[in-house]
């Protein structure tokens with residue numbers, strides 16, 4: 001060790017004459033040389049040098065200040081760009097001399113301080129912020145940023161509120177089964193003020209200006225104001241990232257999220273039932289988050305917004321994955337959480353358009369997002385190589401456990417939660433389709449993870465069956481996976497995303513039926529759940545088998561095989577499929593106890609029937625015949 005050091009010193013002294021003297025007098029000056037100025041992506045080369053650059057910069061700060069404005073005080077806070085802790089940075093120079101107002105009686109304490117705005121920071125900058133200031137932030141062995149989302153490790157649908165006003169009273173779906181729990185405008189403003197005051201009380205906030213929807217004609221500009229680098233990096237990955245030019249001309253956002261998740265709502269506020277509240281106000285084009293730091297609330301809040309805005313433009317919003325084959329054949333993958341949208345749309349032989357949220361317009365499909373949000377529990381390199389490899393620098397991994405020294409993530413560890421997640425930019429998947437748009441779908445695949453083990457691994461659906469299952473939105477997961485065997489829990493979630501829809505499910509269903517009819521798409525029901533018995537006696541269908549099934553759907557080969565009809569559900573099932581043992585194609589074969597099979601099948605059929613009762617009074621679109629067909633397409637017993 002010391003020998004090497006001596007050698008190095010000697011070599012250095014030999015060369016000494018050739019070495020330039022350090023261009024700094026102090027260590028701080030040396031550090032300041034490390035960072036090149038004016039190469040931040042959101043400044044063009046002449047920005048800040050010329051008048052228009054300064055003007056744009058000023059407008060941007062004013063816009064952010066307006067976003068953060070209190071509605072009971074007169075003005076927005078004084079905002080300035082840059083991290084208050086970084087003394088040597090150029091950004092520290094306050095470019096807002098015009099805002100130097102003398103305090104008057106109407107100005108509150110928060111208007112006397114500057115709120116530093118960290119505007120569209122890069123992943124590297126956000127890593128530094130997270131590691132420095134947010135407990136539980138670590139770099140993993142593959143370079144991802146591990147974070148903790150706090151007490152909430154999943155969404156809180158019971159705490160979601162939507163403002164009921166003249167605009168939304170008739171438009172939206174309210175009441176039984178609806179995810180839209182009402183609140184009034186005043187209570188929204190109470191929560192908004194609380195969030196804004198909290199954010200303004202901080203030294204710094206993160207602001208992301210980004211886009212939703214790859215369909216340029218229907219792109220939505222969103223601004224996310226948050227207090228955590230974790231939230232900013234998550235949204236950087238999940239929304240569409242603007243180019244420097246697009247950011248410069250961003251202008252006023254169409255929708256703004258105030259994420260004050262560290263701070264609770266006040267339970268004495270009308271309509272609040274816990275200290276968590278996730279509030280959407282469509283008229284104000286705003287969303288407020290209090291009392292939960294789970295980042296998925298932002299992603300799915302924006303999805304709710306799209307479920308309102310897009311149908312108004314005759315565009316169908318879909319809780320689905322989407323990919324495209326080499327020949328341009330597009331498939332949609334609908335399904336509730338954990339049924340395989342991300343896993344199956346990420347397919348090494350196909351182009352990924354998106355894993356979770358899409359739009360289907362007159363022109364075809366488009367992804368709403370700029371990233372993917374994959375479940376990580378039990379993630380394995382050989383089964384899901386593309387997702388595995390996407391967990392690298394820039395990716396946020398939430399609530400995973402890793403070893404103390406090498407920071408190698410143990411994907412099997414559920415110590416924090418079973419809902420561990422990775423959020424990465426979509427281009428981290430090698431065969432992504434950029435821009436994330438495609439032609440009209442050829443196949444519409446409905447995924448259900450049936451822990452009862454009675455649904456066939458694959459069935460071909462008629463249009464009315466597709467609509468019946470789309471409106472039902474069935475899956476069955478196992479409640480507690482640890483303490484012994486528990487009964488599977490059936491979940492019905494209309495349109496495979498009842499938590500996010502805004503209008504009545506039949507509105508989306510009618511649009512889907514029309515689009516599928518017009519474009520000749522085929523519907524399929526794929527069970528990614530149990531086979532050979534219910535949870536406890538059977539096993540989850542091997543992912544490799546499901547992939548073979550999906551391959552046969554994509555290639556069209558499954559259209560040309562022999563089918564037989566199942567009893568009760570009346571599903572058309574293939575008798576043979578290459579690469580999949582024929583006996584598993586009919587679930588009845590895989591149950592040793594035939595009576596138990598029949599009983600479980602009937603039990604599930606009754607659950608379907610009961611769930612559908614709420615929809616029997618509704619007409620699907622203008623077509624009476626279709627409505628009748630859909631009602632007849634359910635289980636018969």
Ligand SMILES: Nc1ncnc2c1ncn2[C@@H]1O[C@H](COP(=O)(O)OP(=O)(O)OP(=O)(O)O)[C@@H](O)[C@H]1O
Pocket residue numbers: 335336337338339340341342343344355356373374375376377528529540541542543544546
């Ligand atoms: N046969 C199978 N088919 C699909 N997924 C399977 C299968 N067997 C096991 N899995 C596992 O099930 C999970 C499916 O999760 P995935 O992330 O794809 O859900 P998702 O539908 O995208 O849900 P969300 O909307 O919550 O993101 C993965 O962890 C995957 O490894």
Ligand SMILES: O=C([O-])CC(=O)C(=O)O
Pocket residue numbers: 154155296297299300336337356373
């Ligand atoms: O929103 C989330 O937390 C995860 C998700 O994609 C879903 O539940 O559909």
Ligand SMILES: [Ca+2]
Pocket residue numbers: 341342355356373374375
């Ligand atoms: Ca997913």
Ligand SMILES: [Mn+2]
Pocket residue numbers: 319337356
């Ligand atoms: Mn989802």
